[in-house]
Amino acid sequence: MPRRLELLLIADVHYVREAEHVCPIPARHAALGLELLRRVRLRAARGPRLDAVVLMGDLVDNGDAAGAECDLAALAEETAKLGVTTLVVPGNHDGPTERVLRLFGDAPGVHRVAGYQLITFADAYAPDDRAARLPADLHLLAEAAADRPDEPIVALQHSPIHPSIAGEYPYNLTNAGEVMAAYRQAGVRLSLSAHYHPGLAPQPVDGVWYATCPALCEAPWRFIRVSLDGDAVTVREEPLRLTGVSAPLVDHHMHTHYAYCADDVNPTASLQRAEQFGVDRVYFTEHAGQLYLSPEDYWGGLFRRDAACLRRERAAGRDRMGPYRAEMTELRSPRVGLGLEVELDADGELTLLEEDRDDWDFLLGAVHSLRGVSNEGLTASEAARRFMAETERIVGLGLDVLAHPFRIFRRSGREAPAELYEPVAQLLAAHGVAAEVNYHTNEPDPRFFERCLAHGVRIALGTDSHGLWEVGELSPHLELLRQIVSDEDLPRVLYWNAGTPRSQT
Ligand SMILES: [Zn+2]
Ligand SMILES: [Zn+2]
Ligand SMILES: [Zn+2]
Incomplete structure (x- = not known):
């Protein structure tokens, strides 16, 4: 019987320091990335026990720029100070997938944590930022479900699967419908994504919960805590910015x-x-x-x-x-x-x-x-x-x-x-x-x-x-x-x- 699973998710840091690149979008506080991660780490260190931290991709703003590797390495070093199992889901801004995974010492696929199967996907992005889940990855999911039916699955990927996000930019995986069918079939408990900076509250479809983690790099600097306990799924957003206090803060x-x-x-x-x-x-x-x-x-x-x-x-x-x-x-x-x-x-x-x-x-x-x-x-x-x-x-x-x-x-x-x-x-x-x-x-x-x-x-x-x-x-x-x-x-x-x-x- 799996015990309670506690995850902390950090998405879309878009860090730029050493990289020869200027982030074109001011709302992304690209220079703050490392500090924001440190703030999350210090808060997490005081918070409830964690089974794993998941970095949900777009850790840097331009992984192809010279110097981006230094920025990724700095983020990896900061994350390691937490001393908690760290999973990484590569994003479309992170540059070569193999490099970001290597720097964090992770690999895509099944991670067995606290009686759950956390499955990370490194979906490949085309130059126009479109990505589709490959058949081999969907097969891996089906296998994991068949091999360990008593270990519930949490699927983690950079692009949102559900709901479909309107607009010109291709936020969702292009074969999201197929992915949802596979998730339902495999009995995936929860699917977690990033990439869409405002974030999306959890929604159930056919017994699978879908949630999107908001971007850390934009005010009010949010990350999420996820708890799974039996069939109960809780996703809690936490801003670094202090809000809702009944007195002026001094x-x-x-x-x-x-x-x-x-x-x-x-x-x-x-x-x-x-x-x-x-x-x-x-x-x-x-x-x-x-x-x-x-x-x-x-x-x-x-x-x-x-x-x-x-x-x-x-x-x-x-x-x-x-x-x-x-x-x-x-x-x-x-x-x-x-x-x-x-x-x-x-x-x-x-x-x-x-x-x-x-x-x-x-x-x-x-x-x-x-x-x-x-x-x-x-x-x-x-x-x-x-x-x-x-x-x-x-x-x-x-x-x-x-x-x-x-x-x-x-x-x-x-x-x-x-x-x-x-x-x-x-x-x-x-x-x-x-x-x-x-x-x-x-x-x-x-x-x-x-x-x-x-x-x-x-x-x-x-x-x-x-x-x-x-x-x-x-x-x-x-x-x-x-x-x-x-x-x-x-x-x-x-x-x-x-x-x-x-x-x-
Ligand atoms: Zn992205
Ligand atoms: Zn002093
Ligand atoms: Zn003092």
């Missing part, structure tokens, strides 16, 4: 090119991403310590040993606070606010000079380490005690939001001390400080945020974006909130800053 934690730990973020591209992925307002919150110090001094933790170092860098004119503030102030708008991520210095004060404190929309305070000791060398109870002392100290210094509470434990390979959830929630409530949900190298515990809500502590959402692929990805944050708060209460519990600089409140 990302309270974004880094910039000023961060020494930045990957490829820069404000222009980050703002574009925020818009593309459904975030209404963002705050740039750079590491204040990094704005004062050189990379060597910051990473060496100089400010935790020598509180005067920030002042010295300022006096020597070496700090970057001025340029950061000037550059970011230009961007301030109803959609863009400015903050700083601050820490404790050697004296237990914020890593922020007095004259630099005004005119930020808010301060985000972080406990990135326990001052004076190596966290790793402590017993669990000693680490918990010191963490609480650091948190009490920083929360009392005029913060608005506590960044990634308890992340320090995960970073040092420990479990967060759940016995501190209640006292930290009470502490935040007493000081009117919000708690940040943050998934950047972090796995926050909903039980802590439940305690926060019980004490009326507001919740801020932060991607802590250091790379563009993280910008706007508040989906795990919303998933956490769904576990502890109703949708209608969401606007009430979220920390919201209308953009009034702190000095004016």
Whole structure:
């Protein structure tokens, strides 16, 4: 008896980076392809168990262009990071079929997964983009059905089989009618296609379900999840863009090119991403310590040993606070606010000079380490005690939001001390400080945020974006909130800053 089958399908990525080719259709965000795939991968890694990922073709926009192989290889490398069985269905844009299959280590035909037969077809496209299913492939299908009647069949191909799509472009296989007859005869449970970018919801014909996966390369960047369980077929579309949230979405934690730990973020591209992925307002919150110090001094933790170092860098004119503030102030708008991520210095004060404190929309305070000791060398109870002392100290210094509470434990390979959830929630409530949900190298515990809500502590959402692929990805944050708060209460519990600089409140 086959068990439940869980598939994730990605279609029509149309990626162009190294290929000597310009995608002629702007709606296809060809340059984003690899990043979109990465976003899907990261979301999939948090989602339910998967039996296989299927790439449904048109991975690149022009597989015949010089350099397209590099682009395909980059997509293959990204997909492999999921660590899940990957099937590939070649599309009409992918160039030589044998090459795309080789790069992904796949072959057309029967793949036996979780008690099902996933049959992929590499239909050959003529230069006018027409394709017909070959008799040999239909024969293979009949054989598979006869050989393993107890293993239901899922058929996968690039071109839609049903319904027939009107218009001049030949979307459907030219012998779709013949294919449908063969699918019915073989008892195919579900037929999945791509190629038609809007996608098509599942429809049954003679006991066979037909669905078409929408294109990933076009907003709102959709992929699909498919579940089969006995006779039940579920096809669920999931956009990367966040929709249907009952509150304005605000990302309270974004880094910039000023961060020494930045990957490829820069404000222009980050703002574009925020818009593309459904975030209404963002705050740039750079590491204040990094704005004062050189990379060597910051990473060496100089400010935790020598509180005067920030002042010295300022006096020597070496700090970057001025340029950061000037550059970011230009961007301030109803959609863009400015903050700083601050820490404790050697004296237990914020890593922020007095004259630099005004005119930020808010301060985000972080406990990135326990001052004076190596966290790793402590017993669990000693680490918990010191963490609480650091948190009490920083929360009392005029913060608005506590960044990634308890992340320090995960970073040092420990479990967060759940016995501190209640006292930290009470502490935040007493000081009117919000708690940040943050998934950047972090796995926050909903039980802590439940305690926060019980004490009326507001919740801020932060991607802590250091790379563009993280910008706007508040989906795990919303998933956490769904576990502890109703949708209608969401606007009430979220920390919201209308953009009034702190000095004016
Ligand atoms: Zn296509
Ligand atoms: Zn950072
Ligand atoms: Zn940060």
